[in-house]
Amino acid sequence: MSLARWGWALLGLLLALGAPAGAEKGMEFPEYDGRDRVHILNADNYQAVMKRYGVMVLYYHKHVGESRAAQRQFQMEELALELAAQVLDDYDDEDIGFGLVDSKKDGAVAKKLGMKEIESIYIFADDEIVEYDGQLAADTLVEFLYDVIEDPVEIIDNERELKGFFNIDEDMKLVGYFKGKKSPHFIEFDDAAEEFHPFVKFFATFDSKIGKMLKLKMNQVDFYEPFMNEPVTIPGKPHTEAELVDYIEAHDRPTLRKLEPHSMYEIWEDAIDGQHIVAFAEESDPDGFEFLEILKEVSRENTDNPDLSIIWIDPDDFPLLVPYWEKTFDIDLSSPQIGVVDVEDADSLWLDMDEDEAMPTAHQLDEWIEDVLSENDDDDDDNDSGDDK
Amino acid sequence: MSLARWGWALLGLLLALGAPAGAEKGMEFPEYDGRDRVHILNADNYQAVMKRYGVMVLYYHKHVGESRAAQRQFQMEELALELAAQVLDDYDDEDIGFGLVDSKKDGAVAKKLGMKEIESIYIFADDEIVEYDGQLAADTLVEFLYDVIEDPVEIIDNERELKGFFNIDEDMKLVGYFKGKKSPHFIEFDDAAEEFHPFVKFFATFDSKIGKMLKLKMNQVDFYEPFMNEPVTIPGKPHTEAELVDYIEAHDRPTLRKLEPHSMYEIWEDAIDGQHIVAFAEESDPDGFEFLEILKEVSRENTDNPDLSIIWIDPDDFPLLVPYWEKTFDIDLSSPQIGVVDVEDADSLWLDMDEDEAMPTAHQLDEWIEDVLSENDDDDDDNDSGDDK
Numbered sequence: 001m002s003l004a005r006w007g008w009a010l011l012g013l014l015l016a017l018g019a020p021a022g023a024e025k026g027m028e029f030p031e032y033d034g035r036d037r038v039h040i041l042n043a044d045n046y047q048a049v050m051k052r053y054g055v056m057v058l059y060y061h062k063h064v065g066e067s068r069a070a071q072r073q074f075q076m077e078e079l080a081l082e083l084a085a086q087v088l089d090d091y092d093d094e095d096i097g098f099g100l101v102d103s104k105k106d107g108a109v110a111k112k113l114g115m116k117e118i119e120s121i122y123i124f125a126d127d128e129i130v131e132y133d134g135q136l137a138a139d140t141l142v143e144f145l146y147d148v149i150e151d152p153v154e155i156i157d158n159e160r161e162l163k164g165f166f167n168i169d170e171d172m173k174l175v176g177y178f179k180g181k182k183s184p185h186f187i188e189f190d191d192a193a194e195e196f197h198p199f200v201k202f203f204a205t206f207d208s209k210i211g212k213m214l215k216l217k218m219n220q221v222d223f224y225e226p227f228m229n230e231p232v233t234i235p236g237k238p239h240t241e242a243e244l245v246d247y248i249e250a251h252d253r254p255t256l257r258k259l260e261p262h263s264m265y266e267i268w269e270d271a272i273d274g275q276h277i278v279a280f281a282e283e284s285d286p287d288g289f290e291f292l293e294i295l296k297e298v299s300r301e302n303t304d305n306p307d308l309s310i311i312w313i314d315p316d317d318f319p320l321l322v323p324y325w326e327k328t329f330d331i332d333l334s335s336p337q338i339g340v341v342d343v344e345d346a347d348s349l350w351l352d353m354d355e356d357e358a359m360p361t362a363h364q365l366d367e368w369i370e371d372v373l374s375e376n377d378d379d380d381d382d383n384d385s386g387d388d389k
Numbered sequence: 390m391s392l393a394r395w396g397w398a399l400l401g402l403l404l405a406l407g408a409p410a411g412a413e414k415g416m417e418f419p420e421y422d423g424r425d426r427v428h429i430l431n432a433d434n435y436q437a438v439m440k441r442y443g444v445m446v447l448y449y450h451k452h453v454g455e456s457r458a459a460q461r462q463f464q465m466e467e468l469a470l471e472l473a474a475q476v477l478d479d480y481d482d483e484d485i486g487f488g489l490v491d492s493k494k495d496g497a498v499a500k501k502l503g504m505k506e507i508e509s510i511y512i513f514a515d516d517e518i519v520e521y522d523g524q525l526a527a528d529t530l531v532e533f534l535y536d537v538i539e540d541p542v543e544i545i546d547n548e549r550e551l552k553g554f555f556n557i558d559e560d561m562k563l564v565g566y567f568k569g570k571k572s573p574h575f576i577e578f579d580d581a582a583e584e585f586h587p588f589v590k591f592f593a594t595f596d597s598k599i600g601k602m603l604k605l606k607m608n609q610v611d612f613y614e615p616f617m618n619e620p621v622t623i624p625g626k627p628h629t630e631a632e633l634v635d636y637i638e639a640h641d642r643p644t645l646r647k648l649e650p651h652s653m654y655e656i657w658e659d660a661i662d663g664q665h666i667v668a669f670a671e672e673s674d675p676d677g678f679e680f681l682e683i684l685k686e687v688s689r690e691n692t693d694n695p696d697l698s699i700i701w702i703d704p705d706d707f708p709l710l711v712p713y714w715e716k717t718f719d720i721d722l723s724s725p726q727i728g729v730v731d732v733e734d735a736d737s738l739w740l741d742m743d744e745d746e747a748m749p750t751a752h753q754l755d756e757w758i759e760d761v762l763s764e765n766d767d768d769d770d771d772n773d774s775g776d777d778k
Contacts, residue, residue: 319528
């Protein structure tokens with residue numbers, strides 16, 4: 001790698017920022033040590049390099065042109081990866097390697113490795129490939145990698161852990177009750193988990209008491225959509241890996257999902273008819289919490305509608321984007337908002353909610369959503385809404 | 390300001406990062422526009438500059454020496470502030486200004502403005518000064534500023550908002566029941582809120598039904614420590630601003646508190662006898678959730694012990710520090726940990742928890758904490774623990 005000198009210096013400072021002089025020990029961000037860790041992969045070296053690491057993180061990037069702007073942008077992307085690579089160096093003896101693959105020069109390498117989307121990051125771990133299509137920031141990527149290297153199935157041993165399981169409602173999750181780790185049905189379940197890990201959370205219990213509390217019979221697997229109270233039992237137990245995979249793929253667009261930095265672009269690309277229903281609500285604010293409760297209620301009522309998928313954005317998770325969203329969508333994010341956004345041109349239409357008046361009821365919100373969906377069905381028929389779906 | 394050219398270029402790239410080419414509209418991070426926004430304040434201009442803004446954010450920094458390293462570090466700090474300044478430019482017509490005060494050249498200015506701690510950021514808003522002693526990162530600072538410019542008291546109007554109030558358990562909070570916005574007792578409460586805003590959350594209701602659900606009589610104010618189920622009623626209603634301020638100051642070190650990026654250095658500096666009891670637990674993991682439940686139980690039992698203050702760190706909030714903590718403290722953060730850390734030299738001692746065995750019970754954890762506190766009382770008496778406190 002040939003980063004300009006200032007690049008390295010900056011990297012160190014990025015790492016060193018935030019620790020005031022004379023700070024007490026225990027909170028210092030590490031400083032950059034000057035070592036290059038990110039590999040450039042090509043047809044000659046990629047096999048040898050990849051053999052050296054248990055986990056390999058590859059950025060499949062656009063070819064960097066002559067323009068200074070493009071070169072600088074690429075240097076910053078390299079810096080984010082170098083920062084992640086240093087922080088994870090020797091982490092837990094995991095041997096995590098980082099590399100770059102140029103889409104113009106080494107498209108053949110990418111093809112052999114199964115990387116398709118340019119500007120995505122691919123993580124190779126245990127014969128699985130995980131695509132990362134989130135923010136290219138070191139902290140978000142590193143947090144995601146911790147999840148990748150964890151076991152794909154988490155075992156629930158006791159009631160407190162079960163409470164922890166119920167506490168997770170923002171992710172899609174499955175839970176199964178099996179005889180034990182060696183049960184062939186658990187092994188199928190574990191294999192299926194690897195296919196979706198870490199985006200879908202898989203849990204299992206071998207404890208009959210916990211199984212009973214989850215209302216699970218032996219080898220039964222229940223599927224929980226995000227924010228839904230009641231699970232759906234996957235029919236036809238016991239299941240093979242393929243049956244589980246098929247079921248999840250057929251149900252992988254939830255009625256309500258939260259935008260997360262680690263998957264924000266992937267979710268944004270998954271629009272229905274080029275549009276998203278987007279709801280902004282700050283969970284830690286009573287107003288936002290109230291609106292979110294209404295939103296969950298409506299989503300639960302409409303969970304069987306395949307045309308409905310609402311993206312919930314908590315502005316607290318994206319502080320630097322808040323003023324941009326306010327300007328782009330012409331809305332005030334200090335109170336909750338819901339609207340329809342066209343992903344091609346960012347045109348949008350927002351439900352009129354007066355800040356001083358009461359929130360819409362679940363019924364009103366449901367009607368508004370029905371209007372939006374029926375207009376989607378028939379674009380020529382602008383005002384004829386609510387009559388059917 | 391005279392940042393080197395590459396500084397500006399980088400800033401743009403920092404802002405532009407993360408949006409892949411060809412991404413759908415609505416998720417683009419804004420690019421830097423090249424304008425300088427951060428002022429350098431001195432004795433001649435500080436009054437005029439501060440008059441121009443409704444909210445002023447001043448970084449009271451160390452004088453930058455001749456060394457290249459010091460200059461680069463300072464440039465990165467300036468960049469973080471420029472980034473925040475651009476993002477907040479014209480935000481909500483709030484007129485938020487940013488400036489730098491050099492502690493060597495302009496110590497007199499700092500003194501006049503009431504800034505004491507070098508390397509802290511001071512926010513001047515509505516005649517109040519708020520000290521920010523957190524991570525010097527644009528996103529964390531910007532998120533904090535959104536909280537600063539919100540009203541210091543949030544009004545609870547209905548049952549769903551009340552549920553949102555109960556949902557907030559990580560912050561210290563107060564709630565009062567008053568006749569209305571014009572009640573002199575509410576005005577005293579609101580004035581007290583300004584003193585602690587946004588670190589302590591203040592809520593009020595004017596609705597008799599909500600007051601009843603909170604078990605509040607007219608003009609009563611209840612105080613909630615973080616993670617405690619039951620509030621304490623502040624004695625002697627109705628309260629003056631000074632009485633409320635005194636009460637909060639006497640109770641401002643909770644038994645259990647969460648380390649947050651926006652106040653991490655402030656909390657770390659607030660050690661008891663140079664030590665912290667630190668607990669690592671990942672809330673979104675069943676193991677971590679289980680341990681946190683035990684920790685909350687023990688904290689609730691010991692809420693009246695002024696010598697006990699446990700810092701809970703969720704590793705998910707600090708991904709880049711995880712490997713550093715694992716090395717510094719010689720622990721494995723993939724499962725929960727609790728220990729005592731000396732803030733002078735980062736020496737630490739951790740409770741032995743076998744990953745494959747059951748968690749300690751609340752009683753065992755309580756005994757371990759009692760041992761730690763009694764050894765703190767008498768350093769010569771290493772193994773004679775548990776006999777008194």
